[in-house]
Amino acid sequence: MKEMEKTCLHDNESLLCTIHSNDANHQAENLINWQQQFDQLSRGRFVGVINEIHFPDIHVFREETSQQLRQQCQIEEGGLWLGFSADNKSCRINNQATRSEQFLCRPGGHEFELLTPENFSIFGLVLHRSWLKQWLEQNDELADNAFDCLYLEGVAPQLIFSFRQYLSLLLQADGHRWSSLTQQLILKDAVFELLSLAQNAPATTMVSAQRQRLMQRVKSYLHEVDLSAPLTIDEICAAVHVSRRTLQYAFSECLGMSPKHYIKVIRLNQIRRALLQSEQQQTIAEIALEHGFFHLGQFGQDYKNLFGENPQQTRHRHFSHS
Structure with missing residues (x-):
């Protein structure tokens, strides 16, 4: 295709x-x-x-x-x-x-x-x-x-x-x-x-200004955090100074999903963009590790569940059209 x-x-x-x-x-x-x-x-x-x-x-x-x-x-x-x-x-x-x-x-x-x-x-x-x-x-x-x-x-x-x-x-x-x-x-x-x-x-x-400000702080933190390191919900709560319940409510109201699911799909999309870069020389495993996925079998399944193809297919399809 x-x-x-x-x-x-x-x-x-x-x-x-x-x-x-x-x-x-x-x-x-x-x-x-x-x-x-x-x-x-x-x-x-x-x-x-x-x-x-x-x-x-x-x-x-x-x-x-x-x-x-x-x-x-x-x-x-x-x-x-x-x-x-x-x-x-x-x-x-x-x-x-x-x-x-x-x-x-x-x-x-x-x-x-x-x-x-x-x-x-x-x-x-x-x-x-x-x-x-x-x-x-x-x-x-x-x-x-x-x-x-x-x-x-x-x-x-x-x-x-x-x-x-x-x-x-x-x-x-x-x-x-x-x-x-x-x-x-x-x-x-x-x-x-x-x-x-x-x-x-x-x-x-409008969504409450307080939750708007909270979501902005969370997104700023996620933009700055080291992608290769594990990231827990408790770390996010500590960084933005809210409880787990407050964070869950904010994500549910503003994005309709949990913080954990949001972080996973954002990282999977970042990996897909890395795979689609023609100059990329790293292996798929190296890219996955750099984005916080340490169980490569689970990463492959999560990737396929989200995009309908495995990482190897994404890379092969991209290079075949380069």
């Missing part, structure tokens, strides 16, 4: 591209002008598809992913990302559970995290900074940080339904095709209406 396959259709004015991927790391690289990294959290082979059109001021896409993912994302400074479920499934953004009909929202230059379920499909729009700046200037009652929020409220269900229908049609290869200029005008008008009606998410619906 190919690591990635890309097809593009021209209509003389715009370009619709479809990109297929069978690895979460490649899926993360396939959306251009994004800084992002994906960690696969659920078990099984990954299948991903992106349908996208790049207009001068707006990038619109639909992304489909087969496995549960932790996505660390960031778009260019000055731009704006809007996203909403294409299939009525909810996800989490920066540890906050969302409803399937909400428009997610993050300004450019700010890293954010998505936790998406299995078999998830999401529409995304990235508004270029030049267009967003112009729109804010035309709506001078809004501050520059008007969309520094996790999601937008106040959007009528009918508007969401119509917007979903339009994007579905726009991103179909065999759907009705308008001229590029007409597509842009319709899309900009819809986005303009959306931003005009939307309101920032009320603070009362």
Whole structure:
């Protein structure tokens, strides 16, 4: 199976591209002008598809992913990302559970995290900074940080339904095709209406600030810790100064999983990225040991359970396509 396959259709004015991927790391690289990294959290082979059109001021896409993912994302400074479920499934953004009909929202230059379920499909729009700046200037009652929020409220269900229908049609290869200029005008008008009606998410619906701060401390600690050393829950609790129960509650509310499971899948994803580096000369056993796996038989089983293939298959498949 190919690591990635890309097809593009021209209509003389715009370009619709479809990109297929069978690895979460490649899926993360396939959306251009994004800084992002994906960690696969659920078990099984990954299948991903992106349908996208790049207009001068707006990038619109639909992304489909087969496995549960932790996505660390960031778009260019000055731009704006809007996203909403294409299939009525909810996800989490920066540890906050969302409803399937909400428009997610993050300004450019700010890293954010998505936790998406299995078999998830999401529409995304990235508004270029030049267009967003112009729109804010035309709506001078809004501050520059008007969309520094996790999601937008106040959007009528009918508007969401119509917007979903339009994007579905726009991103179909065999759907009705308008001229590029007409597509842009319709899309900009819809986005303009959306931003005009939307309101920032009320603070009362957010995950408690205390647990947000706790999760940030935990993730900072895990980023700095020696990967080759065993890591216990008690060590994490001591490092961030909380009890085991408090830590368990925070992970359950913010990520929907236990700290132990989270650490294991993050390390397995780090190993997979190491195996996919063409210049990598270390053995699989050496890589596993460097990431805290000392029982190699159990490591191999955990890896296969998560990714649907053993580490040798990952390395062989990668080098066979290098």
